[in-house]
Amino acid sequence: MNELNSLAIIAVAALIHASFQLSVSMLTLLSSHTIGARRSHARLLGLSGAFTLGVLVMTVLLLCTVALLAQIMLYSADSTLTWITACGLLFGLGSAVWIFYYRKEQGTTLWLPRGMARYLSDRTKATKQTAEAFGLGVSSVFAELLFIFAPILVSALILTGLSPALQLAGIALYALVSLSPLITVNSLIGSGHKISRIQRWREENKSFMQFIAGGGLVALGFYIYVDQVLSPTVMAAAGGF
């Protein structure tokens, strides 16, 4: 796999990560409560900025951790088997996203167990300090680990095959693309847009987002299967050409 191809796969995986909505939902709630409680605009920007920073830190930490583990384990494991596992995960999670990601009710309610959703919602409402907002951002990434693990794993596996300089570029690319919805929502809120309009847009387009996320996972899984599993096997069978 050439370098451009590797970075393109990382960007697509990050785009799939970006289509998962838990962090965006929490940022919307946090901003809504902050404006509703008549806190200053500077406080609103501080809290939403700290939340986004928390998401950034946790995303980069997760990606680096999985990449490190993959690098250690790939010395002893068969890499074709690793890619097959990653593809299986992508296909399975793609189907799960199509079936489970949003609940079939009004609003943008997610797959989360209701007790956990209520807890996160209450914590978001109670957040007043930037340190709390940072922690909330960190926990929002962790809460969505079930779904974001597949794109993170694929990116981590790709990163292990790159040079150190390109690894840094890959991590930066992943972080930037996966955070793009949060950056967009932050900019909209900071520039005075109404939360209700943002939330209404999210609700009207949730089926499309769900389809894109699930379809992206399946398509990425198919591409990686052909590129990393099928092609080397066929080449080996044809005598290594």
Add this chain to the structure above:
Amino acid sequence: MPKRPLIDVVKRGGKRSTEAFDPTKLHASVLAACMSVRSPEAMAESAAESVCTVVIEWCRTRPEVTSDDLRRVAADHLNRIHPEAAYLYKHHRLVL
């Protein structure tokens, strides 16, 4: 704000204990919804007052109401005077 009627509110799904109806809580939640959509403060106060008056009037003939009833009646009235705020008020539990 109109006089507070003596009625019990059955909390969400009946799983939590009932509590006395407190119009100030309703006022605060409607006000927060209006402020969240960046309404001017006077307009938000006026909308919250209006919703409280309608809900208190609706409660007068009922000895016991559910929190969902209160939310529905408040949202219906708020929808007539401030649709953007009503949308947030109705959906704030449906974001996550």
